[in-house]
Amino acid sequence: MSTTRLTCLFASLGALAALPAMSAELTVISFGGANKDAQQKAYYQPFSASSGIKVVAGDYNGEMAKLRAMVDSKHVSWDVLDVESPELTRGCDEGLFEKLDYRRIANKNDLLPGAAQECGVAAYVWSTVLAYNADKVKQAPASWADFWDVQRFPGKRGLRKGAKYTLEIALLADGVNPAEVYKALSTPTGVSRAFAKLDKLKPYIQWWEAGAQPAQYLASGDVAMTSAYNGRISAAQNEGAKSLRMVWKGNIYDYDYWTIPKGSPNADAAYKFLAFAARPQAQAQYVKGISYGVSNKAASRLIPAATLANLPTAPNNIRDGLAIDSNFWVDHGESLEQRFNAWAAR
16 A cells, blocks of 8 residues: 555544544433423534534423333433422432532532532423413403402413422412412411312313413413413413513422433433533523523523523512422322322312
8 A cells, every 4th residue: 555545544544533423322301392492402412513422302291100110120211311309309319310420510609509419400490480361361460369360360271280389379379478388288277278279260270281281272262371381481482472471470480400310321421411511601502492590600691681581590580489399299299199180080
């Protein structure tokens, strides 16, 4: 072989070695819809481009049974999972998630309080809000008490089909101060009070289960107002549903967390993804796709003021909000969900 041909061969091999390898794959599971679209643009695609690791994106509805079966059988096919805070606490206690080494992710001091948990790092902050269609109601509701007032605000009401959020909303509508909601729900009297309040609204309730449904119900006129995830309403507004509005008073906010399922075959790649998603630049891109709050403190400095004002973490929005008590739902969730399902079926 000539010297020239050898030189070209070595040069070609060197160039190939310099390219990121796309053989590695990472399966990331989240809640789908507009949130998944935002995650694709801010996290999955840029991460793949910079790391050479292909992200295979999937979605689920928060059910933990499949993950539990994977971990128990030691055949885990999910590498990164987006979970709500009660599931994080419960799953960490059950050994469903890896305990995180933050030296491989981010400085905990760079993150908001509560964002760095033993088994999960906060992906975003979201709120359940009161939403309505300004073209369908004669006057704007201002609180969950108005949500219950079917005389002044005629029409159906949308609520998530489950005890969590619904019981909190019922007590807020009944005049309980946000700071006292979980104290009340920790007593039989408080739980009965919540269900008694729901009894009054039950004939008017249209249940929803998927996050996209509230905006659809509002747009079609099926309901006059509904509980909804703030990001889904913002996404609908951005897509042209300009008449949809949100009431931030009494919003219920919480973190969702990135976790690494126990026994993930790609834990090293999963850590690289978590570190990428914790960067302020990536989080600032994320809120361009959906109006959820960021967990890295520095990200807020990269977000326009007008956008910040529409996030759950904006001071005016969080001031009158209620933080989900994950420990409460870990301790009482099973019994309350059973009671709720029995009540809803009647």
